[in-house]
Amino acid sequence: MALTNNRAVLQWIEEQIALTKPSQVVWIDGSEAQLEALRAEALTTGELYQLNQEKLPGCYLHRSDPHDVARVEGRTFICCDKQENAGPTNNWMPPQEMYTKLRKLFDGAMAGRTMYIIPYSMGPVGSPFAKYGLELTDSIYVVLNMAIMTRVGKEVYDALGDSEDFVKGLHAKADLNPEERYIVQFPEDNAIMSINSGYGGNVLQGKKCFALRIASYQGQQEGWMAEHMLILGVQNPAGEVRYVTAAFPSACGKTNLAMLIPPEGYEKDGWKTWCVGDDIAWIRLREDGRLWAVNPETGFFGVAPGTNSSSNYNALASTQKNTIFTNVALNLDDDTVWWEKMDKNPPKNLLDWKGNPWNPEMATEPAAHPNSRFTSPVKNCPCISDHFEDPQGVPISAIIFGGRRAKTAPLVYQSRNWHHGVFVGSIMASETTAAATGAVGVVRRDPMAMLPFCGYHMADYWQHWLDMGEKTPRAPKIFNVNWFRMNEKGEFLWPGFGDNLRVLEWILKRAFDEVDACETEIGYLPFVDDINLTGTDITTETMEELLRIDRELWREEIANVQEFYGKFNGKVPGALREELRELERRLTDHT
Ligand code: OXD
Numbered sequence: 001m002a003l004t005n006n007r008a009v010l011q012w013i014e015e016q017i018a019l020t021k022p023s024q025v026v027w028i029d030g031s032e033a034q035l036e037a038l039r040a041e042a043l044t045t046g047e048l049y050q051l052n053q054e055k056l057p058g059c060y061l062h063r064s065d066p067h068d069v070a071r072v073e074g075r076t077f078i079c080c081d082k083q084e085n086a087g088p089t090n091n092w093m094p095p096q097e098m099y100t101k102l103r104k105l106f107d108g109a110m111a112g113r114t115m116y117i118i119p120y121s122m123g124p125v126g127s128p129f130a131k132y133g134l135e136l137t138d139s140i141y142v143v144l145n146m147a148i149m150t151r152v153g154k155e156v157y158d159a160l161g162d163s164e165d166f167v168k169g170l171h172a173k174a175d176l177n178p179e180e181r182y183i184v185q186f187p188e189d190n191a192i193m194s195i196n197s198g199y200g201g202n203v204l205q206g207k208k209c210f211a212l213r214i215a216s217y218q219g220q221q222e223g224w225m226a227e228h229m230l231i232l233g234v235q236n237p238a239g240e241v242r243y244v245t246a247a248f249p250s251a252c253g254k255t256n257l258a259m260l261i262p263p264e265g266y267e268k269d270g271w272k273t274w275c276v277g278d279d280i281a282w283i284r285l286r287e288d289g290r291l292w293a294v295n296p297e298t299g300f301f302g303v304a305p306g307t308n309s310s311s312n313y314n315a316l317a318s319t320q321k322n323t324i325f326t327n328v329a330l331n332l333d334d335d336t337v338w339w340e341k342m343d344k345n346p347p348k349n350l351l352d353w354k355g356n357p358w359n360p361e362m363a364t365e366p367a368a369h370p371n372s373r374f375t376s377p378v379k380n381c382p383c384i385s386d387h388f389e390d391p392q393g394v395p396i397s398a399i400i401f402g403g404r405r406a407k408t409a410p411l412v413y414q415s416r417n418w419h420h421g422v423f424v425g426s427i428m429a430s431e432t433t434a435a436a437t438g439a440v441g442v443v444r445r446d447p448m449a450m451l452p453f454c455g456y457h458m459a460d461y462w463q464h465w466l467d468m469g470e471k472t473p474r475a476p477k478i479f480n481v482n483w484f485r486m487n488e489k490g491e492f493l494w495p496g497f498g499d500n501l502r503v504l505e506w507i508l509k510r511a512f513d514e515v516d517a518c519e520t521e522i523g524y525l526p527f528v529d530d531i532n533l534t535g536t537d538i539t540t541e542t543m544e545e546l547l548r549i550d551r552e553l554w555r556e557e558i559a560n561v562q563e564f565y566g567k568f569n570g571k572v573p574g575a576l577r578e579e580l581r582e583l584e585r586r587l588t589d590h591t
């Protein structure tokens with residue numbers, strides 16, 4: 001029976017049923033009883049495997065098709081009316097052409113299958129930040145993951161009322177043909193269609209498709225921001241909690257920073273950290289003139305390999321109940337899971353992520369897929385913030401950008417002002433990791449870590465950032481960090497992980513004008529003594545090296561940024577081009 005009288009919802013669903021022709025339609029109401037029945041069904045079909053319920057209560061393993069294991073940027077499209085609005089960094093096709101193509105693929109795609117209608121909210125239901133969506137899918141795996149990652153349930157229809165402002169999402173697994181796989185956003189229609197995948201970010205539409213691609217466009221239209229950022233609260237010994245958001249390209253330790261555990265001395269002194277979000281921040285200007293952020297999700301969809309009790313104790317703890325594991329290895333001795341770097345001793349009796357016998361002596365490939373994942377409720381996290389459900393969000397004091405740079409970027413620097421901070425975000429970059437040899441990898445620019453996730457022209461997105469700063473009387477300060485600086489031998493100079501709190505301490509002091517800084521050509525740097533190194537064996541010389549600016553490298557950086565900006569057909573905002581010229585001038589004046 002329909003769970004809503006909303007005519008726009010009913011009519012749209014009717015059209016999708018007529019197109020995909022499922023043999024059955026199930027309205028998901030979010031109840032535990034219904035989800036449990038779906039889990040039971042998935043166990044009978046092999047879509048899920050039940051893990052040891054004593055050691056991992058409520059946990060299941062899913063193996064995806066071996067050719068369907070990651071997001072597919074090459075097959076992801078932004079279909080807005082005019083190509084120039086999608087910009088040079090997105091795949092584009094005229095909406096009508098794409099609709100025609102997709103309608104053919106979706107025609108009868110659910111024949112003999114069940115369509116599940118998932119109502120979901122991004123952000124606490126009823127909050128000023130919240131946005132609602134529907135995902136129609138023929139995958140139980142999608143239903144169960146969406147029920148962890150988002151707020152699913154009938155209350156979404158109640159909050160939506162008879163409004164037409166909801167994201168219309170359609171997903172069918174079809175035959176998982178990679179050649180016909182499409183992940184398509186129609187920002188002007190509030191619509192998402194994905195087909196021929198059953199995996200993660202391609203099909204859990206609340207995440208990248210809605211909360212970043214569609215929402216970034218909505219934010220531009222409505223005056224707010226959807227960012228690929230973690231949200232972390234840092235509590236100082238005085239008991240005050242200050243919040244940062246941070247954006248990193250992949251493989252830069254974003255999930256670790258989101259759940260950081262203070263180093264020993266800090267913990268003794270009373271420092272605490274509180275995780276609000278690990279991946280996405282929706283940000284709004286509130287009446288007090290500050291920017292406030294919510295995490296629109298309710299789950300972590302984290303990369304499993306590398307997660308262990310020392311790299312990220314809190315993430316590991318979050319996976320110990322009510323979690324769906326995808327493409328990790330199965331320990332046959334006790335029906336638990338395993339992945340590379342979970343511990344030093346792989347169990348002897350494993351099935352790898354494809355379900356084949358695996359043992360450490362004979363293995364030529366990893367047991368868990370490198371992009372294997374856990375889908376865990378945020379509320380499992382031992383350091384979950386009290387404000388995680390706060391409908392008003394948390395106030396942001398600092399915005400942090402970061403990347404993996406062997407030499408160019410210092411450990412931390414502060415931008416000169418908001419415009420300069422937007423510039424710093426726009427030139428964000430990471431080097432591919434040839435780390436072991438100390439070789440400097442290829443630089444990949446990933447502005448604000450949004451390159452694959454911005455639902456409109458990247459240069460217009462930068463302009464939107466500039467505009468938000470203009471409107472925000474008490475804007476957060478903007479910083480850049482680099483945990484990956486190396487010495488000549490290719491060894492990391494900074495310990496990272498929990499010790500990153502030492503840098504956050506300086507950042508938050510700067511945000512409240514509590515510490516001085518050294519003005520340089522690239523921005524404000526800490527004085528060597530202002531980063532607390534008590535309890536580490538980091539020497540003053542190492543700290544000096546971590547904060548050293550190599551002017552030659554920065555001049556190369558400028559040439560590289562000029563080339564990058566050149567790709568945006570003259571649309572890069574004047575204020576950013578001016579920042580680039582100013583930086584060049586300051587570096588030249590210095591010599
Ligand atoms: C993610 C990503 O999965 O950014 O969060 O790729």
Ligand code: MN
Nearest residue numbers: 228278279280
């Ligand atoms: Mn992400």
